[in-house]
Amino acid sequence: MSKPVIEVKNLEKVYEGAVPVRAVNGISLTITQGEFTALKGPSGCGKTTLLNMLGGLDQPTAGSIAIGGVDITTLSENALIDFRLRNIGFVFQAYNLIPVLSAQENVSFIMLLQNRPKEEREARAQQLLEAVGLKGKEDKRPGQLSGGQQQRVAVARALASKPQFVLADEPTANLDSQSTANLLDIMERLNKEEGMTFVFATHDDRVIKKARRIISIEDGKVLSDD
Amino acid sequence: MFKLAWRNIWRNKGRSIITIAAVMFCVIFAVVLRSFQVGVWEHMVGDIVANNFGYLQVHQKGFWGDQSLDLSMDETTLDWDAMENVPGVRSLVPRLESFSLVSTGENNRGSLVLGIRPEEELSGLRLTDQLIDGRLFAPASNEVVVSEGLAEYLHVEVGDSLMFLGQGYRGASAYGQFMVAGIAKISNPELNKQLVVLPLETAQWMYNAMGLLTTVVVDLEPNADFAEVKASLEPVLGSDFELLDWEQLFPELVQTIEADMAGGQIFVTILYFIISFVLLGTVIMMVSEREREFGILVSIGMRKTTLAAVTVLENLMLLVGGAVVGMAVVKPVQFYFKYNPIDLSGQMKEAIEQFDFEPKLYTTTSFIINLNHGAIVFVIGLLVSSYAVWKIMKLNPVKSMRA
Numbered sequence: 203m204s205k206p207v208i209e210v211k212n213l214e215k216v217y218e219g220a221v222p223v224r225a226v227n228g229i230s231l232t233i234t235q236g237e238f239t240a241l242k243g244p245s246g247c248g249k250t251t252l253l254n255m256l257g258g259l260d261q262p263t264a265g266s267i268a269i270g271g272v273d274i275t276t277l278s279e280n281a282l283i284d285f286r287l288r289n290i291g292f293v294f295q296a297y298n299l300i301p302v303l304s305a306q307e308n309v310s311f312i313m314l315l316q317n318r319p320k321e322e323r324e325a326r327a328q329q330l331l332e333a334v335g336l337k338g339k340e341d342k343r344p345g346q347l348s349g350g351q352q353q354r355v356a357v358a359r360a361l362a363s364k365p366q367f368v369l370a371d372e373p374t375a376n377l378d379s380q381s382t383a384n385l386l387d388i389m390e391r392l393n394k395e396e397g398m399t400f401v402f403a404t405h406d407d408r409v410i411k412k413a414r415r416i417i418s419i420e421d422g423k424v425l426s427d428d
Numbered sequence: 429m430f431k432l433a434w435r436n437i438w439r440n441k442g443r444s445i446i447t448i449a450a451v452m453f454c455v456i457f458a459v460v461l462r463s464f465q466v467g468v469w470e471h472m473v474g475d476i477v478a479n480n481f482g483y484l485q486v487h488q489k490g491f492w493g494d495q496s497l498d499l500s501m502d503e504t505t506l507d508w509d510a511m512e513n514v515p516g517v518r519s520l521v522p523r524l525e526s527f528s529l530v531s532t533g534e535n536n537r538g539s540l541v542l543g544i545r546p547e548e549e550l551s552g553l554r555l556t557d558q559l560i561d562g563r564l565f566a567p568a569s570n571e572v573v574v575s576e577g578l579a580e581y582l583h584v585e586v587g588d589s590l591m592f593l594g595q596g597y598r599g600a601s602a603y604g605q606f607m608v609a610g611i612a613k614i615s616n617p618e619l620n621k622q623l624v625v626l627p628l629e630t631a632q633w634m635y636n637a638m639g640l641l642t643t644v645v646v647d648l649e650p651n652a653d654f655a656e657v658k659a660s661l662e663p664v665l666g667s668d669f670e671l672l673d674w675e676q677l678f679p680e681l682v683q684t685i686e687a688d689m690a691g692g693q694i695f696v697t698i699l700y701f702i703i704s705f706v707l708l709g710t711v712i713m714m715v716s717e718r719e720r721e722f723g724i725l726v727s728i729g730m731r732k733t734t735l736a737a738v739t740v741l742e743n744l745m746l747l748v749g750g751a752v753v754g755m756a757v758v759k760p761v762q763f764y765f766k767y768n769p770i771d772l773s774g775q776m777k778e779a780i781e782q783f784d785f786e787p788k789l790y791t792t793t794s795f796i797i798n799l800n801h802g803a804i805v806f807v808i809g810l811l812v813s814s815y816a817v818w819k820i821m822k823l824n825p826v827k828s829m830r831a
Contacts, residue, residue, distance in 0.1 A: 259727055259826050280731060287729025298724040298829065302435035315729050363729070
């Protein structure tokens with residue numbers, strides 16, 4: 203049996219305001235090594251909030267999140283940033299690449315933050331860009347790449363730090379069919395060949411069809427887990 | 429990090445160039461303003477003090493306060509050799525100075541009468557370069573050199589006679605008739621209006637003060653520090669004499685300089701306030717435009733302190749770039765106006781002359797001013813950057829990525 207990568211217990215997130223909103227309402231789940239999992243549900247169901255908390259970007263109101271056995275809800279801000287740097291890869295809906303850096307530099311940047319040697323950074327960035335089908339585009343800046351290409355650079359960046367898992371928030375929302383298919387093929391291949399764990403928040407059927415585990419969320423609760 | 433900061437600067441070239449230009453012009457204006465201000469005073473102090481009155485003067489104790497001939501000192505009571513051997517002392521210049529009513533025909537004026545030995549004098553009173561008509565008086569003669577302004581007022585020319593009437597040493601009458609040997613243009617406007625110069629021995633004779641001096645000017649070696657020389661010279665003189673530096677001799681000049689400097693400082697401060705808000709506007713725009721990117725960088729694992737350091741580095745590169753260019757561009761301007769001062773004319777000239785200042789605007793070439801203003805800009809940069817640091821330190825990556 204694969205070892206658990208993420209263990210969530212009784213997770214809650216309440217946004218305070220004139221009318222408090224309970225975005226995540228008592229979710230417990232476990233993600234194991236090598237999963238290719240989709241969190242699906244309508245807009246506003248709480249899947250992005252859950253994903254942000256899994257990534258340590260947002261703090262829960264109650265409950266715990268253990269990643270590789272570490273309860274990230276107890277970490278200080280800097281410790282959490284360092285933890286994200288070494289353990290979690292992110293792919294965002296809007297690519298979110300650094301516009302002034304080339305494709306290769308965007309991928310290398312995260313390794314630079316990890317203080318890895320220059321030779322290692324360059325070699326791994328080349329290898330990852332080749333793996334996502336962007337050989338020859340290393341020196342292009344984000345503005346010179348298509349949306350699909352940018353998202354592939356984002357995937358390469360997410361993998362560059364050798365994370366325990368990758369969280370992808372609506373990664374195909376801005377892509378056309380062909381780019382979506384290419385991106386999903388790449389991520390599926392990385393999942394199968396390198397055992398990388400992927401967790402998607404999506405309502406894109408093309409992503410959901412590829413997922414081997416689908417967790418349906420509605421009103422901040424897990425509706426089904428197949 | 430340097431590479432990232434450098435590229436961020438050029439992502440919005442227009443804004444960066446405007447920021448650099450704003451800093452550059454601010455530094456140029458501030459340095460030019462201060463250079464003129466300091467330069468004018470430097471020149472004035474140099475003219476009044478270094479060339480005419482000296483940085484240090486020796487008198488009989490109490491003379492400077494009373495300005496009375498009765499407080500003159502006997503030449504023989506001074507240890508001239510010991511004084512000249514003090515490090516930093518170039519020469520000692522003996523003088524007898526007093527006041528007399530000087531008249532010719534219908535005109536008369538109270539004048540400063542100065543007995544000197546021209547060959548031993550400071551450059552401003554050697555007179556050979558200052559003569560605009562006639563010649564220098566002969567040693568121990570009954571001849572005088574009259575300043576240009578006084579000659580105009582008295583309507584005298586070379587060859588005319590002047591009558592002197594005043595009070596000499598210990599109440600003796602001091603009077604005499606002297607021939608105008610020459611007319612000199614004294615660079616200090618105040619002196620130029622009232623000075624009559626005659627041989628030291630002649631002045632001693634007229635004031636019944638043979639062998640007496642009112643003043644010994646201490647001429648300093650170039651670059652000698654007057655305070656250090658003063659400290660070394662005081663023990664040599666003993667308690668019967670007073671040794672005053674130029675700031676004690678002319679406290680009103682020091683106050684005027686300080687007041688003028690303070691006024692200039694207010695103007696420069698206003699200038700820096702304006703530039704601070706221009707820069708703050710730039711930083712606010714930059715932070716606003718890049719809030720999303722800041723969120724991404726923190727999300728993927730960049731510490732906020734590192735991110736803040738990058739943004740501070742960006743701002744400092746812009747500011748230091750502008751300041752360095754400004755400091756470099758303004759340097760030739762400083763040199764040009766030091767050696768080619770602006771001649772004031774018309775009402776401004778008259779207004780300046782009313783205060784006995786030479787109506788010329790000089791600059792100083794002191795690089796300290798440039799460095800000071802570069803440092804001020806650097807500090808402004810740090811202060812302005814603190815806004816970006818504050819925004820980054822309280823950044824919430826999720827909210828920022830939605831921006």
